[in-house]
Amino acid sequence: MNGIFDGNFIYRTTAVYDTVFSSDLTLSHLNMTDFVEISVVVDGCGIHKILNKEDECHVGDMYILGGGVPHGYFAKNLQEKPTVCTLSFNPAAVLEGEWADTESDHFCYGVFRDKVPVSYALLNSKAMNEFKNVYSKISEEVEKKELEWQAAIKVHIAMLLITVSRYIDMADTLKVNHPKEWITVSAAMREVVDRCSDSDMTLESIASKLFVSKSNLSRMFQKATGDSFVAYVRNVRISLACKLLRTTSLTNEEIVGRCGLRDIPSFYKLFRTYMGMTPYQYRMSQQTYKGETVMSIYLEISENVQRGKSKIIKELVQKAVDEGLPAAQILNEGLLAGMSVIGEKFKNNEVYVPEVLVAARAMDTGVQILKPLLMEDGIEATGKVCIGTVQGDLHDIGKNLVKMMMEGKGLEVVDLGTDVAPETFVQTAIDENCQVICCSALLTTTMEVMAEVVKKAEELGVRDKIKIMVGGAPVTEDFCRQIGADVYTSDAASAADAAAELCG
Numbered sequence: 001m002n003g004i005f006d007g008n009f010i011y012r013t014t015a016v017y018d019t020v021f022s023s024d025l026t027l028s029h030l031n032m033t034d035f036v037e038i039s040v041v042v043d044g045c046g047i048h049k050i051l052n053k054e055d056e057c058h059v060g061d062m063y064i065l066g067g068g069v070p071h072g073y074f075a076k077n078l079q080e081k082p083t084v085c086t087l088s089f090n091p092a093a094v095l096e097g098e099w100a101d102t103e104s105d106h107f108c109y110g111v112f113r114d115k116v117p118v119s120y121a122l123l124n125s126k127a128m129n130e131f132k133n134v135y136s137k138i139s140e141e142v143e144k145k146e147l148e149w150q151a152a153i154k155v156h157i158a159m160l161l162i163t164v165s166r167y168i169d170m171a172d173t174l175k176v177n178h179p180k181e182w183i184t185v186s187a188a189m190r191e192v193v194d195r196c197s198d199s200d201m202t203l204e205s206i207a208s209k210l211f212v213s214k215s216n217l218s219r220m221f222q223k224a225t226g227d228s229f230v231a232y233v234r235n236v237r238i239s240l241a242c243k244l245l246r247t248t249s250l251t252n253e254e255i256v257g258r259c260g261l262r263d264i265p266s267f268y269k270l271f272r273t274y275m276g277m278t279p280y281q282y283r284m285s286q287q288t289y290k291g292e293t294v295m296s297i298y299l300e301i302s303e304n305v306q307r308g309k310s311k312i313i314k315e316l317v318q319k320a321v322d323e324g325l326p327a328a329q330i331l332n333e334g335l336l337a338g339m340s341v342i343g344e345k346f347k348n349n350e351v352y353v354p355e356v357l358v359a360a361r362a363m364d365t366g367v368q369i370l371k372p373l374l375m376e377d378g379i380e381a382t383g384k385v386c387i388g389t390v391q392g393d394l395h396d397i398g399k400n401l402v403k404m405m406m407e408g409k410g411l412e413v414v415d416l417g418t419d420v421a422p423e424t425f426v427q428t429a430i431d432e433n434c435q436v437i438c439c440s441a442l443l444t445t446t447m448e449v450m451a452e453v454v455k456k457a458e459e460l461g462v463r464d465k466i467k468i469m470v471g472g473a474p475v476t477e478d479f480c481r482q483i484g485a486d487v488y489t490s491d492a493a494s495a496a497d498a499a500a501e502l503c504g
């Protein structure tokens with residue numbers, strides 16, 4: 001018997017059973033208490049024995065059992081050995097797996113409570129169809145392996161077990177305890193799915209619709225699904241939100257409404273907690289083109305910026321542009337994301353100046369491709385600004401981005417470069433008739449130069465005519481106010497908006 005045990009969650013086996021059945025054989029005991037086992041006879045035929053019941057099993061017969069239930073497969077004779085594919089898994093923690101396929105019409109099932117089979121029977125055709133429906137949904141989820149698939153499978157498996165138990169053929173049943181409980185829970189599950197958009201849905205309202213008490217329904221729910229009612233509702237809502245993010249272009253607000261969630265902040269919190277990412281990141285990760293996810297191309301860009309691979313960046317950014325991805329997103333999610341990882345590593349002394357420089361160069365290669373796209377076409381120059389990195393500071397990546405975005409807004413920009421003295425800023429503004437001076441600083445030690453620019457403008461008597469904007473990673477709104485500058489913004493796009501407004 002060859003079994004694959006995948007990360008403690010899935011046990012897959014394909015086994016040929018060649019022990020000829022004799023009634024005194026001891027049955028195998030899986031002893032995996034939390035596990036569900038689904039087996040399909042894929043070749044040959046033989047005997048399946050569970051407790052005292054013996055059945056002939058043929059190709060296509062399927063058995064669902066709770067883990068730890070003693071049962072076994074046996075050959076009837078050595079010419080005809082049954083080959084059985086088995087999948088054992090913890091429904092709460094399915095991670096990997098394949099599902100054995102069957103075309104046949106023969107289905108058997110077992111329903112278990114506290115590891116003891118309470119029923120075991122053949123399915124009638126109506127039940128079989130329902131069973132197949134649920135089963136194919138599970139297979140679909142396994143195949144797609146989209147991010148919420150484990151939660152979805154868990155729900156489907158609960159549905160599957162409940163579905164089969166609703167069609168117990170009494171003639172073949174060994175013993176059935178409370179089949180009504182299963183029917184109630186199954187009805188409650190459908191009710192939850194149907195009323196998913198209703199944010200006022202409560203256990204109480206569903207219990208009263210099904211004529212059971214709240215506490216009874218809660219207990220039954222826990223027993224049948226292994227989850228509380230609240231957790232089940234949450235899973236259904238997250239599942240639906242994922243589907244809508246994946247398959248529609250609905251806004252977050254609309255999704256919140258359709259999934260019966262309270263408001264956008266709670267949607268974000270819930271999504272982040274259970275999906276480990278924001279709804280936006282999820283949507284991005286699910287959009288595909290040419291077999292790749294959008295997220296993966298951004299990640300690739302980011303990684304290649306970090307590795308300083310200018311040539312690859314050129315190709316990747318061009319590819320992203322050709323595929324119609326928004327330029328601003330390529331910049332933020334790809335190029336700048338990569339640069340910020342490098343920044344963190346630089347800070348922790350994991351990389352040094354040369355690596356940072358090649359990363360900056362790679363990023364710039366990408367920025368040059370995006371530049372025409374970030375510019376707004378057909379805009380007349382509406383004002384003039386001068387920009388530079390302050391004295392003592394050689395960082396110019398941010399400054400260059402700000403310049404580019406400002407030009408994109410139709411502003412004329414005089415670029416003073418890096419290491420710019422206060423008087424150069426002010427004198428240039430006077431000589432060139434600039435309405436705004438933009439100072440960039442990346443070092444805490446050079447931020448102070450910005451205060452000198454403000455003072456210089458006062459000294460030269462132009463402070464009331466020329467606006468002063470400040471920015472760069474260490475600069476803050478407070479600092480801006482403290483030194484008497486006019487505007488601070490944290491990123492290039494809003495810097496361009498603000499400058500256009502000041503000039504206008």
Ligand code: B12
Binds near residue numbers: 392
């Ligand atoms: C790239 C980089 C370098 C490159 C610069 C290459 C270049 N051509 O610019 C090199 C390797 C040369 C370098 C050198 C140094 N660096 Co350096 N560097 C960085 C790094 C990794 C990234 C900076 C960057 O470009 N970010 C990306 C851009 C897009 O962001 P940004 O500049 O903030 O710009 C955005 C906004 O702030 C805003 N903005 C920018 N300017 C303006 C202006 C206005 C008016 C407005 C409104 C908005 C605005 O818009 C931009 C786009 O959104 C940072 C780490 C970091 N995480 O920031 C360290 C960092 C800035 N460097 C640092 C240091 C210490 C140095 C060195 C002293 C190292 C050394 N030991 O030699 C030297 C200093 C050299 C000098 N005299 O300037 C420190 C600064 C620490 C501090 N608190 O002062 C940092 C923070 C790293 C760290 N944590 O240790 N560095």
